[in-house]
Amino acid sequence: MALRTKLVGLLGFLTIATSVAAFLVSTWPVDLASVRYLALGAVAVPFALAPAASLLGASRFSIACAPAVVALLIAGWLGYGESVRGPFPVRSPRGVAVEERALQNELRTLGIHAAAADYWLSYRLSLLFNEDPVLANIDGWERMPAYRAAFDRAPLRALVFHPSIPQTPASRYEARLRSRGIRFEELKVADFTVLIYMQP
Numbered sequence: 001m002a003l004r005t006k007l008v009g010l011l012g013f014l015t016i017a018t019s020v021a022a023f024l025v026s027t028w029p030v031d032l033a034s035v036r037y038l039a040l041g042a043v044a045v046p047f048a049l050a051p052a053a054s055l056l057g058a059s060r061f062s063i064a065c066a067p068a069v070v071a072l073l074i075a076g077w078l079g080y081g082e083s084v085r086g087p088f089p090v091r092s093p094r095g096v097a098v099e100e101r102a103l104q105n106e107l108r109t110l111g112i113h114a115a116a117a118d119y120w121l122s123y124r125l126s127l128l129f130n131e132d133p134v135l136a137n138i139d140g141w142e143r144m145p146a147y148r149a150a151f152d153r154a155p156l157r158a159l160v161f162h163p164s165i166p167q168t169p170a171s172r173y174e175a176r177l178r179s180r181g182i183r184f185e186e187l188k189v190a191d192f193t194v195l196i197y198m199q200p
Contacts, residue, residue: 012047099190114150
């Protein structure tokens, strides 16, 4: 085996180990979605396996890796949950944004052009709504400062929730609004819950 191949394998292994170690000691892993921070390690796997491929040869290496590749493909596909049925994708109302369009229409009808939602919901909805309304991150940390500015100056505010994001329940924000003496109305649009209130 060539020295170059060994060095490539070592570099791949060190990249994976560093990625996992950094992930475990950082403050960023907070939920299931945080696994995306391990992407660098996943990209380095082929490099770490280069020495094994060199030793086994293409045919034997392919046979040895086949079970893992098949398992990863199946797990990745099944990870889409209700968006797939067997080997086929499912065009659900949420998947084609039927409920989101109804929500957009309702917000626009109420004159709401800036709202807030959980991080994972806010930017998806802003994209689907063509930024009318825009949705800021409900917890303040913001990738799009213009969204936050629009929400902060909006006289009529809306907080948007969906059961697919259980870590951000509407009940928590209802309690916060009540504790501040802010009156609000609750609106249901399909599975979305919207809390509407005037800026204090």
